[in-house]
Amino acid sequence: MIAAPEDGWIRLDPRKLLLDPVKAIGQAVVPVLVALVGISRSDTSYWPFLLPVVVIGPLLLGALPWLTTTYRLTESQFQLRSGVINKRTSTAPLDRVRSVDLEASLLHRVLGLEKVQVGTGVDDERITLDALARLDAARLRATLLARTRPDVPAGTPTTSGPAGPGRPEGWLQDPSAPVVRRPVPPQELAAIDWSWLRFAPFSLARLVVVAGALGVLSQFADDLPILDADQARSAWEWLRQFAVALVVVVLAVGALVGWVLIAVLGYVVQWWGFRLTREAGSLHLRSGLVTTRSVTVEEAKVRGVELGEPLLLRGVGGAELRTLTTGLENGTTQVLPPCPREVAVGVGGDVLGEVRPLRVPLVPHGPRARRRAWFAAVRGVLVLPALAVVPVWRWDLAWWWPLVVAAVTVPLAAVVGEAAYRHLGHALAGDHLVAGSGSLARVRTVLETEGVIGWVLTQSWWQRRIGLAHLVVTTAAGAERVVVRDVPVAVGVALADATTPGLLTPFLVPTDQALGLGPGQGERPSCSGQERRSR
Amino acid sequence: MSELGGTTALLRAPLNQVSPRAVPYWTISALVGDEVLLAACVAARLLVPGVPGWTTWLLVVLAVLAVVHAVVMPRIRYDVHRWEVTPIAVHTRSGWIGRETRIAPISRVQTVDSRQGALMRAFGLASLTVTTASAAGPITIDCLDADTARELVAQLTAVTATSEGDAT
Numbered sequence: 041m042i043a044a045p046e047d048g049w050i051r052l053d054p055r056k057l058l059l060d061p062v063k064a065i066g067q068a069v070v071p072v073l074v075a076l077v078g079i080s081r082s083d084t085s086y087w088p089f090l091l092p093v094v095v096i097g098p099l100l101l102g103a104l105p106w107l108t109t110t111y112r113l114t115e116s117q118f119q120l121r122s123g124v125i126n127k128r129t130s131t132a133p134l135d136r137v138r139s140v141d142l143e144a145s146l147l148h149r150v151l152g153l154e155k156v157q158v159g160t161g162v163d164d165e166r167i168t169l170d171a172l173a174r175l176d177a178a179r180l181r182a183t184l185l186a187r188t189r190p191d192v193p194a195g196t197p198t199t200s201g202p203a204g205p206g207r208p209e210g211w212l213q214d215p216s217a218p219v220v221r222r223p224v225p226p227q228e229l230a231a232i233d234w235s236w237l238r239f240a241p242f243s244l245a246r247l248v249v250v251a252g253a254l255g256v257l258s259q260f261a262d263d264l265p266i267l268d269a270d271q272a273r274s275a276w277e278w279l280r281q282f283a284v285a286l287v288v289v290v291l292a293v294g295a296l297v298g299w300v301l302i303a304v305l306g307y308v309v310q311w312w313g314f315r316l317t318r319e320a321g322s323l324h325l326r327s328g329l330v331t332t333r334s335v336t337v338e339e340a341k342v343r344g345v346e347l348g349e350p351l352l353l354r355g356v357g358g359a360e361l362r363t364l365t366t367g368l369e370n371g372t373t374q375v376l377p378p379c380p381r382e383v384a385v386g387v388g389g390d391v392l393g394e395v396r397p398l399r400v401p402l403v404p405h406g407p408r409a410r411r412r413a414w415f416a417a418v419r420g421v422l423v424l425p426a427l428a429v430v431p432v433w434r435w436d437l438a439w440w441w442p443l444v445v446a447a448v449t450v451p452l453a454a455v456v457g458e459a460a461y462r463h464l465g466h467a468l469a470g471d472h473l474v475a476g477s478g479s480l481a482r483v484r485t486v487l488e489t490e491g492v493i494g495w496v497l498t499q500s501w502w503q504r505r506i507g508l509a510h511l512v513v514t515t516a517a518g519a520e521r522v523v524v525r526d527v528p529v530a531v532g533v534a535l536a537d538a539t540t541p542g543l544l545t546p547f548l549v550p551t552d553q554a555l556g557l558g559p560g561q562g563e564r565p566s567c568s569g570q571e572r573r574s575r
Numbered sequence: 576m577s578e579l580g581g582t583t584a585l586l587r588a589p590l591n592q593v594s595p596r597a598v599p600y601w602t603i604s605a606l607v608g609d610e611v612l613l614a615a616c617v618a619a620r621l622l623v624p625g626v627p628g629w630t631t632w633l634l635v636v637l638a639v640l641a642v643v644h645a646v647v648m649p650r651i652r653y654d655v656h657r658w659e660v661t662p663i664a665v666h667t668r669s670g671w672i673g674r675e676t677r678i679a680p681i682s683r684v685q686t687v688d689s690r691q692g693a694l695m696r697a698f699g700l701a702s703l704t705v706t707t708a709s710a711a712g713p714i715t716i717d718c719l720d721a722d723t724a725r726e727l728v729a730q731l732t733a734v735t736a737t738s739e740g741d742a743t
Contacts (some may be wrong), residue, residue, distance in 0.1 A: 149597045366708070486649070493709045494679030497586070514712030521711035533586055536678075543680055547659075547666055548584040 049110035049121065053173045055151045060102030062147060111169060118158060118184065120167050130167045136160045139322055139336030140181040143302035144174075146330050156180060156184045159336065170496060185320045226324065230376060232385050239378040240307035241300045242352040243360075250302055313376040316387065323363070323391065325375055337373055341365045343387045343491030343517035344472065346372065349381065350481040359384040363391060364487065364518030371518040388486070397472035397486040402465025408506045409526040410461040417457030417479070421449040456480065466524045466535055473513065473539050475524045485522050495536045495544075497529070510538060579648045586676055589659035589666045597656070597718035600698045601649035609641035658716045660727065662734075665705055665714050683707045687731040689724050696721075703727055 109122040118131045118137065139159040148154060153171035162165075172180065312329035323342070325335040344364040353359065359381040362372045375391075376384055389395025425446035432441050460479035467474040473492065475485045496512040503509055503526070511532040513523040524532060537544045616637060649670040659666045665684070668676045673728055684705050691701040701724035706713045719727070 100742075493683045493707045493710045494677065494714075496678075496711070497676040499674045504674060512711060514707065514709035516708035520709045530585055533584060538586070540680070543664055544586065544678065546661055546664070547586050547589070547678070549587040550584055 048112045048114070050112060051110055052106055052169060052554075053153060053171060053176065054106070055153055055173070056106045056171055057103055059147060059151060059153060061099045063102065065102075065173060104482045113180075113183070118167070120169065132158055132160045132167055134184065137184045138338045139166075141166075141180060141186050141334045142177050142326075142332070142337050143334055144332040145194070149332065154178075154332075158184065160242060165509040185322075218524050226319040228315065228317050229323070229390050230314075230316040230379075230383065232311055232314040232327070232377070232378070233383075236358075236377060236383075237304055237307060239353060239356060239358040239380075240303040242350075242356050242358060243307075243378040244350065245304065246303055246306045247299075249306075250299070307377065314377060316375055318390075318416060323375065325373075327377075335373060335375075337363055337365055337375070341390075341517075342391060343515060344485065345391055345398075346486070346489040346518065347384055347388055347484045348478075348481060349483070353378055354482060357381055362518075363486055364485075364491075364515075366516040371520065382491060392472060392486060392488075394470050394472070397467070397469040397474050398484065400467045400469040400474060402467050402474065402476045402484075403531075404466050405461075405466075405508075405525075405527050405531070408508055408528070410458075412502075412506070412508065412526050413461035413464065413479075414454055414457035417452055417460060421453040422446075424449050464525055466527060468535060473522070473535075475513070475522050477523065477525060485518075487513060487515060487517070488521050489539050491517050492540055497532060497536075499529075513539075578704055585608050586678075589657040589668055591658050593653065593656045593658070593716070593718045594700055594720040594723070595653070596698045596700060596720075598608070598649045598653050600618050600695065600700055600718060601652055604694060605645040606641075606649055613638055613641055656717060658719075665718055665731075667714050669717065677712075679705065679707050680714055681731070681734050684714075684731065684735045687735065689728050689743060691721065701725070705731065 058312035078181065104124055105122070108124050109120070111118070111120045113119075113134075116134055118134060121132075137158060137160060139157075141157040141159070143155045144155065145155075148171055151171075152174050154174050154177040155171050156169040156177050158167040158169070169177075169180075171177075284464055289311045309329045311327050313332075315325070317324045317326075318339070323337040323339060325333075325337075327333055342363050342365050346362045346364060348360045348362065349358070350360075350490040357380060358378050360374060360378055361376040361384040361436055362374050365371055367371065376387055378461050385395065385398045388398050392398070425442040428445040432439060456479050463476050463478045463482045465476040468489075471489050473487045473489055475487075477483050479483065492513055492515060494514045496514060497509050498512065499509045507529055508526045509529050509532055511527050513522040513524070514520065515522060524535065527535070533544070533548070537548065613634070614632055618730075620626055620634060648671055653672065655668060655670055657668045660681075662681065664678055666676070666678050668674065685708055686706045688704045688706070689701050690704065695701060695718070699721045700718045701721045703716045703719055703724050704713055705715075713740050716724075716727075
């Protein structure tokens with residue numbers, strides 16, 4: 041039915057024959073069960089015909105990709121052919137291969153397989169080989185990456201003799217063949233240090249997952265027999281015999297211990313065997329206990345980093361690091377687990393090429409920016425005292441209740457506002473623009489000046505009255521924008537001018553003659569005397 | 576004021592204003608939008624039973640606001656909206672309550688689009704959008720004279736065709 045692969049083309053690992061049916065059955069199990077239940081209710085005489093179809097179907101469907109998918113490595117290209125009816129050939133020129141990522145789910149790992157993803161950096165689409173034997177995958181990766189070494193010019197005749205299409209297995213079995221040079225040994229930037237586990241409970245990212253799980257559990261809680269109303273009441277009576285405070289303490293301690301366990305477990309599962317290396321012009325991250333994850337970020341596409349210190353993590357001296365890259369679906373990649381701030385700063389400096397942008401003190405934005413930060417935070421919580429008025433009016437509570445609410449929330453908001461102001465700031469350090477932001481978390485975004493695409497200066501009506509503006513740096517990397525918030529207009533313009541020399545020059549005028557985004561009104565230029573550039 | 580040194584400078588306004596026909600165009604589109612909203616509110620007032628009487632006054636206030644908006648907004652907008660294209664950069668200013676100034680280097684421009692809705696065509700207007708590799712960076716010049724827009728598209732397209740790299 042399906043021919044054996046032609047010369048030079050190699051099939052995926054035969055163990056894929058096990059991998060895919062298991063997956064296929066997993067996916068088909070729900071519709072099949074639904075169908076079975078439906079049919080068994082009406083007529084059981086179909087059973088002998090149906091069962092083989094249901095079992096053999098997934099097996100056959102799972103086997104087809106293995107029979108039809110082949111790949112080969114020629115002198116200049118890596119090719120993958122796949123598809124049953126619609127044949128598709130994906131081709132990657134070898135000198136364009138930018139990343140080779142290996143990934144293994146639990147099932148892959150049990151079978152000793154790995155999924156290989158080859159990225160060319162030209163577009164987001166990646167060629168996926170699912171799956172190869174672990175050893176073959178590693179060799180293929182080394183081979184492909186060795187070809188991309190910058191000191192090997194594209195098209196150099198590195199092949200001699202019958203290597204290549206004529207000798208399909210040769211490049212795999214014989215690493216000393218003259219086809220490739222030895223790859224540069226990877227340079228290690230960071231590796232897991234289990235003392236970092238102490239940061240796990242202070243990183244709240246996982247709390248979302250826990251909250252989600254609790255939400256799901258509460259869906260079932262109604263069905264549980266213990267939560268019957270009568271039983272709940274008797275349980276409450278039973279509880280009241282003890283000190284309520286004790287119960288609360290026990291619950292709190294229990295929740296805390298549970299959280300620490302979950303956080304530590306999650307950290308271990310996610311960051312087991314974590315290694316960040318620099319290899320063939322790319323950053324390569326590999327980690328994971330159950331599912332091994334591997335991420336390759338081409339350094340030429342890294343435009344900056346973001347150092348994040350969420351409130352709790354900062355309290356214990358920890359930080360997280362993300363890279364800002366262009367051309368990836370998701371422009372920010374977390375490249376370090378929560379770890380000591382010094383480690384994050386060091387690795388960030390390695391990635392950027394200079395560590396100064398991560399250490400340089402930020403220029404604060406002045407008293408008007410502070411006022412705005414305070415005001416924004418307080419305005420945010422004034423809703424609460426206002427809401428507290430409703431129960432007072434409805435149920436005749438004491439009139440001072442809203443005041444109590446205000447007395448509690450407003451100082452808290454003021455603290456948050458002050459924190460937001462202190463995190464605010466900017467700097468220009470070497471080839472990098474630095475922007476500080478965040479209210480509860482402290483975030484420092486560092487962007488290469490080369491990565492700046494343009495500028496947007498926005499002013500709300502309020503900002504215009506006090507001469508502040510948001511300076512938005514547009515870029516192709518990360519979130520595609522970096523905002524320097526509430527900066528005095530003249531300072532923002534000077535920063536933009538210094539970051540991209542020459543770009544703003546024709547539009548600059550000394551402050552007193554400014555017609556543009558001045559702090560006040562009265563900025564209406566008379567157009568009559570000026571030459572109108574109608575092109 | 577700044578650690579960056581040099582003289583403190585501000586951005587001046589871009590040189591060119593948009594087409595004067597933008598004022599009636601903005602007036603009419605504001606009126607259409609406001610009327611639809613107002614009509615919905617009036618319909619709700621008439622159809623929903625037992626609405627208190629003071630809502631009639633609310634509707635009157637709303638109508639007055641709509642008229643003020645349609646009269647004042649286009650004039651302010653016309654004063655604010657400006658554009659300029661130099662050999663190195665595109666520079667625009669827009670807004671009416673707030674202000675937004677955008678600058679993008681010509682070398683980073685990726686696409687140049689012009690758009691003309693039915694109502695805009697009636698007024699002989701066109702909008703021009705210049706995009707860069709950043710999703711946060713598109714620059715729109717609203718309500719240009721249609722001929723000016725056409726010339727500008729041709730000019731920008733010619734310039735961007737000569738720049739190299741993927742402009743990221």
